[in-house]
Amino acid sequence: xxxxxxxxxxxxxxxxxxxxxxxxxxxxxxxxxxxxxxxxxxxxxxxxxxxxxxxxxxxxxxxxxxxxxxxxxxxxxxxxxxxxxxxxxxxxxxxxxxxxxxxxxxxxxxxxxxxxxxxxxxxxxxxxxxxxxxxxxxxxxxxxxxxxxxxxx
Numbered sequence: 569x570x571x572x573x574x575x576x577x578x579x580x581x582x583x584x585x586x587x588x589x590x591x592x593x594x595x596x597x598x599x600x601x602x603x604x605x606x607x608x609x610x611x612x613x614x615x616x617x618x619x620x621x622x623x624x625x626x627x628x629x630x631x632x633x634x635x636x637x638x639x640x641x642x643x644x645x646x647x648x649x650x651x652x653x654x655x656x657x658x659x660x661x662x663x664x665x666x667x668x669x670x671x672x673x674x675x676x677x678x679x680x681x682x683x684x685x686x687x688x689x690x691x692x693x694x695x696x697x698x699x700x701x702x703x704x705x706x707x708x709x710x711x712x713x714x715x716x717x718x719x720x721x
Contacts (some may be wrong), residue, residue: 584710586700588615591707594639595619596626596653597669598646602692606640609696615707623648627656630664638706640699641686643670643677651684658685665706669694 593615597603603619610617618633620626623645630636639657643650654666668681668689681689688702704710 583697583713584700584704585713586613586704586708586710588613588703588707591637592616592618592633592635593703593707594626594629594633594636596623596639596645596650597642598622598644602642606694606699609694609699613700613707622646623650623653623656626653627660630657630660636664638703639664639666640690641666641668643668643681651680654684654686667702 593610595603595606595617597606597619598621603621607617607619616635618629618636620629624647626639626641626645627648630639639654641650641654645653648656650668650670654668657664657666665688666686668684668686669692670677670681670689671692678689688705690699690702700710
């Protein structure tokens with residue numbers, strides 16, 4: 569698989585710099601394009617990225633990788649849905665923060681996200697800055713770029 573198919577967004581982000589070294593994000597996403605898009609957004613954060621292409625694989629990875637800090641869960645997954653995968657994940661790690669990602673933002677869909685145990689959701693197409701802000705709640709706040717440049721970091 570090619571490493572990068574999307575634009576490097578770092579030059580466009582005038583907001584914050586995120587350093588999530590030592591943190592692990594599980595991306596549960598069944599399409600290569602969507603996974604690569606998310607991976608591209610996250611590549612400058614220094615977070616470790618794991619990929620599950622099905623709901624069952626997401627459950628298995630949570631069981632095998634205690635270092636996972638947060639999950640981005642696609643709701644429309646093959647086999648076990650993102651809703652059911654979230655329930656399964658919480659039977660293993662009840663405290664695991666799961667952020668649902670969905671293209672179908674209807675009132676009942678959002679309710680189902682919360683009912684399954686998701687702590688938040690983000691609608692597709694995913695806005696880069698909104699995603700980083702939502703993840704920062706669990707992984708650590710970003711530093712304004714101006715401060716980073718002033719301190720020489």
